[in-house]
Amino acid sequence: MSSNETPERPSSPSEAPPAEPVTFTVKSSHDQKYTISLPLTTPVLEVKNKLAEMSEIPADRQRLIYSGRVMKDEETLATYKIQSGHTVHMVKGAASNANRGAAAGGPASTGNVRPAVPTNIAAGSGNNPLAGLTGARYAGHVQLPSADMFGPDGGMGPPPDPEQLAQAMNNPLFQGTMNEMLRNPQLLDYIIASNPMLQQLGPEARRLMQSDMFRQMMTNPDVIRQMSQMGGSLGGRGFGGMGAPPPSFPEPGRTDTTPAPPGGAGAGTTASPPPQPPFGASGAPNPFAALFGAPADSTPGGQSFGFNPEILNQLGLGTAAPSTGTPSTGVPATGGQAAPLPMFDPAAMNALLSAMGQQGLGTPSPAPADNRPPEERYADQLRQLNDMGFFDFDRNVEALRRSGGSVQGAINQLLG
Amino acid sequence: MVAKVPRNFRLLEELEKGEKGLGADGCSYGLVEGDDVMMSNWNATILGPPHSNHENRIYSLKIHCGNSYPDEPPIVHFISRINLPGVDAQNGRVELAKLQRVSNWNRDFTMERILVALREHMAHPNHRKLHQPPENNTY
Numbered sequence: 001m002s003s004n005e006t007p008e009r010p011s012s013p014s015e016a017p018p019a020e021p022v023t024f025t026v027k028s029s030h031d032q033k034y035t036i037s038l039p040l041t042t043p044v045l046e047v048k049n050k051l052a053e054m055s056e057i058p059a060d061r062q063r064l065i066y067s068g069r070v071m072k073d074e075e076t077l078a079t080y081k082i083q084s085g086h087t088v089h090m091v092k093g094a095a096s097n098a099n100r101g102a103a104a105g106g107p108a109s110t111g112n113v114r115p116a117v118p119t120n121i122a123a124g125s126g127n128n129p130l131a132g133l134t135g136a137r138y139a140g141h142v143q144l145p146s147a148d149m150f151g152p153d154g155g156m157g158p159p160p161d162p163e164q165l166a167q168a169m170n171n172p173l174f175q176g177t178m179n180e181m182l183r184n185p186q187l188l189d190y191i192i193a194s195n196p197m198l199q200q201l202g203p204e205a206r207r208l209m210q211s212d213m214f215r216q217m218m219t220n221p222d223v224i225r226q227m228s229q230m231g232g233s234l235g236g237r238g239f240g241g242m243g244a245p246p247p248s249f250p251e252p253g254r255t256d257t258t259p260a261p262p263g264g265a266g267a268g269t270t271a272s273p274p275p276q277p278p279f280g281a282s283g284a285p286n287p288f289a290a291l292f293g294a295p296a297d298s299t300p301g302g303q304s305f306g307f308n309p310e311i312l313n314q315l316g317l318g319t320a321a322p323s324t325g326t327p328s329t330g331v332p333a334t335g336g337q338a339a340p341l342p343m344f345d346p347a348a349m350n351a352l353l354s355a356m357g358q359q360g361l362g363t364p365s366p367a368p369a370d371n372r373p374p375e376e377r378y379a380d381q382l383r384q385l386n387d388m389g390f391f392d393f394d395r396n397v398e399a400l401r402r403s404g405g406s407v408q409g410a411i412n413q414l415l416g
Numbered sequence: 417m418v419a420k421v422p423r424n425f426r427l428l429e430e431l432e433k434g435e436k437g438l439g440a441d442g443c444s445y446g447l448v449e450g451d452d453v454m455m456s457n458w459n460a461t462i463l464g465p466p467h468s469n470h471e472n473r474i475y476s477l478k479i480h481c482g483n484s485y486p487d488e489p490p491i492v493h494f495i496s497r498i499n500l501p502g503v504d505a506q507n508g509r510v511e512l513a514k515l516q517r518v519s520n521w522n523r524d525f526t527m528e529r530i531l532v533a534l535r536e537h538m539a540h541p542n543h544r545k546l547h548q549p550p551e552n553n554t555y
Contacts, residue, residue, distance in 0.1 A: 025437065065444045067447065068434065069461065069476070085436065086435045409466060
């Protein structure tokens, strides 16, 4: 067997490092290359500092890999025996490693670690928690609502009546969508991590959103109908209603047998978020605060549930049922009505509601956003791609669309 | 018939490719000891694939190329702890038979091919969301 012969190795670097500098290439993830000439005695940290000037990636975020090894700051180039003409890979790491371990958790990790924001959301889909739903993974699955769901006058009309809501809830597609969303740990992570109130609740909020009860509640048409009626009864005060005065709303004391009028502050569209969480820990006055404040276990018969249709609305309600207006009243409902629904920790519920309200309203909503031209919608991402040397507009847009707006994902597409 | 490339020529080729950074994205490999004439022991890194729990992580591996490489596949271990089917949870040993692209070993296959296959394996829809141990844990 002749396969063990040893061909001539290239000049062995094992002798004392030569004084003259080696010239090597640093390749970063976007096909950018930097050529550096440094003596072998240079510490790696110094290389990173030099690269920071050239690449604008701060030294502490650079990770350098050479020949299958991560280069440590305190070592010198000689440790890694870099030779002229060789290539070092530079990877841009996250700013801090502190939270990353906890980010890995799926639904199983509802324990005491607070999940960090998923890094790929940070990577480019901006602050839009629903961006993931626009990605290729959900193509054809979630239909984003079109503009007509806001009605002929762009959402100034009355909200859909409870029957329409209920109809939407009966739609299996919609229910599936809702379940899908609540099952998506990234979205939950994001909602929790981006809202200080939910963060304070810690694992509680996560458990709540992931619980079957909550999901059932979100997808049970009867509950929704009931809540709509309650919402009508509650009028526009707080609860995600856009803060318009409730001139003609019925008294809070109305019973659920009274047909709910299509009340609600019609002024709201998803594009005009409320200045603060209208309902929740901020203590906005509302007639039912006392009910929500009741300890969970003291009212076994009393049911407390909450729900903000805005988020449903954004998730495809508009396409599931032809609504004529935006349901601008958030309708969390309380009270001891007949529905045999479990009780949640009121504080958690409150925070969750306002968080969802904020998420649904406070960020540029995907529904109108999708009607914007791509150069506007992906302006930031496109600029980044251009900076990285991807100049083909059509391809960039296509890649961004497939990746749901994530620059990282788009790059993978473009390079793939 | 094409002549078989002897082990060490083949490894030299791979070494050069690794050092010059000509290899695939997200993978890097090189000799543990630069003066190892037998070129048996290698380091490798895999950059965690995006859109997975591995994103932004760098996984270190060690590869041992026996005397009969490339007729026989190398022995691959993860050094960084990873939760991945086909990787022994006790010692990080990679079962190449579980990796689709390299399960049927062929002497034309390279270490890079294994690394790429592993990276794809990590990005597989069934695996990418697996709970991962904290970073910087090693076997």
